[in-house]
Amino acid sequence: MTDDERADDVTLSDAAEAFELLRDEALGLFEVLAGTAAESKAEESIRRLGAARERLAEGRLSVVVCGEFKRGKSTLLNALLGEQEPLLPVDTVIATRLVTTVAYAETESITVVLEGVDGGPEQRRAITREQIAEYVTELGNPQNVKRALLLEILTPNPRLRSGIRWVDTPGVGGMFEEHTAATMAYLPTADAVLFVSDTTKPLTQSELTFLRSATTAAQVADDPDGQLYVLTRIDTVGDVTPHLQDMRAKVAAATGRPAGSVEVVPVSARAQLHWLESGDELDREVAGFDRLEAVIWSTLHRRRTTLLLGGALADLDLTAQALLGPVDIAIEALRKDGTAELAALREQIAAKQRRLQVLRQGSGAWTGELHRKVAELGGLLKRRAAAGLNEVWQRVATDYVYRNEFLDDTSRLVGQITADASMVVGGLNDLAAREASRVLAEVAAQSELQLTRPRLATLPNPPVPTLAVTGGLGAADRPNRMPARLREMGWASSTGGTLGGAVGYTVGAIIGTLVAPGPGTVAGAQFGAWIVGAIGTLWGASMGWQHSRNEEAKADREARRRSLTQELAALRQGQQAHLEQALAELQSGLTQALAAELSSRIRQELESADDTVKRLERQREGSVAEAERRLGELRAEREPLQKAATRIAELTKSAATLAGR
Known part of the structure; x- marks a missing residue:
C-alpha cells in the first residue's frame, strides 16, 4: 500500500468514526427532546421525533x-x-x-x-x-x-x-x-x-x-x-x-x-x-482493492451523512424550536410589566391559534392550492410519459425491428424495450421528486410553515411482459415457396446453359480453327458449346437457387418484422396502461404525502401555540414572588432545550463539513 493509500485509509477511518459519533449524539438528542415533549403532552412532536429517530437508527x-x-x-x-x-x-x-x-x-x-x-x-x-x-x-x-x-x-x-x-x-x-x-x-x-x-x-x-x-x-x-x-x-x-x-x-x-x-x-x-x-x-x-474500498467507503460515508444524518437533524431542529417557543414566550410575558403588552402578546398567540385551526380544518387556501399544484404536476408527468413512450416505440419502429440481433432473439428485443421504458420511468421519478419538493415549498411558504421533505413514493417500473413475442404470426399460412424456387432455378439454369453454350461454341470454334482449320473448327465449336453450356447450366441453377433463397430470406424478414410489430402492439398498450395507472396512483400518493407533512406540521405548531396559551393563563394572576419562582422554573426548563438547539446547529454544521470531505 502506498503512502497516499495509507493516508486515504486514515481519512476514511476518521470519517467513519466521525459519522458514528455524530449519529450517536443525534440519537441522544432525540431522547432529550422526546422527554420534554412528553412532559408537555406534545403528541405530534413525539410522533415526529419517533419516526425520525427510527429512520436514523435503522437507516x-x-x-x-x-x-x-x-x-x-x-x-x-x-x-x-x-x-x-x-x-x-x-x-x-x-x-x-x-x-x-x-x-x-x-x-x-x-x-x-x-x-x-x-x-x-x-x-x-x-x-x-x-x-x-x-x-x-x-x-x-x-x-x-x-x-x-x-x-x-x-x-x-x-x-x-x-x-x-x-x-x-x-x-x-x-x-x-x-x-x-x-x-x-x-x-x-x-x-x-x-x-x-x-x-x-x-x-x-x-x-x-x-x-x-x-x-x-x-x-x-x-x-x-x-x-x-x-x-x-x-x-x-x-x-x-x-x-x-x-x-x-x-x-x-x-x-x-x-x-x-x-x-x-x-x-x-x-x-x-x-x-x-x-x-x-x-x-x-x-x-487493487485498497483503492477501490477507499473510494467506495469515502463516497458512501459522504452520501449517508447527507441522506441519513442531514434529514434527522432537520427534524430535530424543527421540534426543538416548537418546544422552545412556548417557554420563550412565557418568559417574555413574565418580564412584561404593562397589561397592554401582555394583552397584545396573548392576542398574537390567539391569532396564531385561529390561523392554525383554519389550516387544520382544511378550510384554508392551502388545501385547494395543494390539490391544484399536484394536479398540474400530474398533467406534466402524463405528458412526459406519453412523449417518452412515443420516443421508445418510434425507435422500435424505425430501428429495433430492422436489427438482425433483435429479429433473431425476440427476448433480447423485449428486454431492450423494457429497459427503454424503465428509463422513461426513471426520468419521471426524478421529475416527480423535484417538482414535489417545489410544490411543498410553495405551499409551505403560503401557509407560513417550515417543513421537512417527506418520503415520497416512486413509480414502479413496467412489469415483465407475459406475452410470448415470437415474430412467427401467420407462419402456418405462408405459401410453399419450393415450386417457385424450382421454377426460378430452372429458368436461371436454362438461361445460363444457353449463354454458356453460345460462349463455348464461339470460343471452341476459335480454338479448333487454330489447331486444325475446318474439321477442328466444327469439333471445337461442338465440344466448347457442350462443356461451357453444361457449366453455364450449373452456374445458372446455382445462382437461381441462391437468388431465390435471398428473396425468400428478405420476404421472411419482412414477414417477421410485420409479425413482431403486430405482437408488440400488446406490449405498447400494456406499458401505456401501466404508466397511466401508476401515474394516477402517484398523483394521489403525492397529494396524501404532502398533505400529511403539512398537516403534521400544523398539528405540531398548534400544540406549541396551545401550550403557550396554557402557560400564559397559569401566570395571569399571582404575586410577584410567585412570578419570580415561575420565571426560575421556566429558565430551568429552557436550559436543556436551548442546549439541545445549540448542539443541533453545531451537529448540522459538522455534518455538512463531513459530507464535504
Whole structure:
C-alpha cells in the first residue's frame, strides 16, 4: 500500500468514526427532546421525533451493483465482503431474475421470497448458504420454475456494520428479459449505483444506454457521490491504461460529466479472492482493492451523512424550536410589566391559534392550492410519459425491428424495450421528486410553515411482459415457396446453359480453327458449346437457387418484422396502461404525502401555540414572588432545550463539513 493509500485509509477511518459519533449524539438528542415533549403532552412532536429517530437508527444506505449481464458483479461483491468462502454463487451458468440484498445483522439469516400460489400473498422461506444456488442460478432453478422473486441475506459481516446494504442485480443484456426488468425495478430504491464493466469486453452502446437509464432511475444522475465506476478483470490484460481511458471517456459522454471528474477504479476481484484465501501480497497488489474500498467507503460515508444524518437533524431542529417557543414566550410575558403588552402578546398567540385551526380544518387556501399544484404536476408527468413512450416505440419502429440481433432473439428485443421504458420511468421519478419538493415549498411558504421533505413514493417500473413475442404470426399460412424456387432455378439454369453454350461454341470454334482449320473448327465449336453450356447450366441453377433463397430470406424478414410489430402492439398498450395507472396512483400518493407533512406540521405548531396559551393563563394572576419562582422554573426548563438547539446547529454544521470531505 502506498503512502497516499495509507493516508486515504486514515481519512476514511476518521470519517467513519466521525459519522458514528455524530449519529450517536443525534440519537441522544432525540431522547432529550422526546422527554420534554412528553412532559408537555406534545403528541405530534413525539410522533415526529419517533419516526425520525427510527429512520436514523435503522437507516441503511442501499448501493445497487449493476451493469450488463456477466460482468463479474457477484464476484466483485464477494471480494468486497471479504469472506474467504464466497457468499454468492459465481459459476458460469446463467443467473435467474433474482435481486439479492446483503445487509448486517448480529445473527445470520437468509430468506428467499417466492411468488404466492394462485395469486396469493408472497411466501418467505428460510434457507441456508448451501441452498442459495438452488434459487439464484439457472442450473438450480431453470427458467425460475420456483418463482423466486428476491433473496435477502442478513449476516454479521463487520464490513456491513456501518449500515451499507449491497444489492446485487442480475444485470441486463442476458438471455431473459426478466433480468432487465428485475434490475431496473430495484434502481429507484438505490441511494448509490456501482456500475461494473470489464476489460475483456469494450464498453458497448447498450451498456452506455443502460448507464444513463440506471443513474436516472436511481435519481443520482446529477450527484457524483451517487455514482461509482469499476473496471474488473484487469489481470487479463497487460496494460489497463487504454481500457481505463476508453471507459472514462465513454462514461463522461454518457453522463454529461467532465472526463476528469469521472473516477474509474481498476480491480481484479479474482486476485482479491486469491489473496483472501492465500494471503499472498502479490495478489493483493494486483487486485487493487485498497483503492477501490477507499473510494467506495469515502463516497458512501459522504452520501449517508447527507441522506441519513442531514434529514434527522432537520427534524430535530424543527421540534426543538416548537418546544422552545412556548417557554420563550412565557418568559417574555413574565418580564412584561404593562397589561397592554401582555394583552397584545396573548392576542398574537390567539391569532396564531385561529390561523392554525383554519389550516387544520382544511378550510384554508392551502388545501385547494395543494390539490391544484399536484394536479398540474400530474398533467406534466402524463405528458412526459406519453412523449417518452412515443420516443421508445418510434425507435422500435424505425430501428429495433430492422436489427438482425433483435429479429433473431425476440427476448433480447423485449428486454431492450423494457429497459427503454424503465428509463422513461426513471426520468419521471426524478421529475416527480423535484417538482414535489417545489410544490411543498410553495405551499409551505403560503401557509407560513417550515417543513421537512417527506418520503415520497416512486413509480414502479413496467412489469415483465407475459406475452410470448415470437415474430412467427401467420407462419402456418405462408405459401410453399419450393415450386417457385424450382421454377426460378430452372429458368436461371436454362438461361445460363444457353449463354454458356453460345460462349463455348464461339470460343471452341476459335480454338479448333487454330489447331486444325475446318474439321477442328466444327469439333471445337461442338465440344466448347457442350462443356461451357453444361457449366453455364450449373452456374445458372446455382445462382437461381441462391437468388431465390435471398428473396425468400428478405420476404421472411419482412414477414417477421410485420409479425413482431403486430405482437408488440400488446406490449405498447400494456406499458401505456401501466404508466397511466401508476401515474394516477402517484398523483394521489403525492397529494396524501404532502398533505400529511403539512398537516403534521400544523398539528405540531398548534400544540406549541396551545401550550403557550396554557402557560400564559397559569401566570395571569399571582404575586410577584410567585412570578419570580415561575420565571426560575421556566429558565430551568429552557436550559436543556436551548442546549439541545445549540448542539443541533453545531451537529448540522459538522455534518455538512463531513459530507464535504
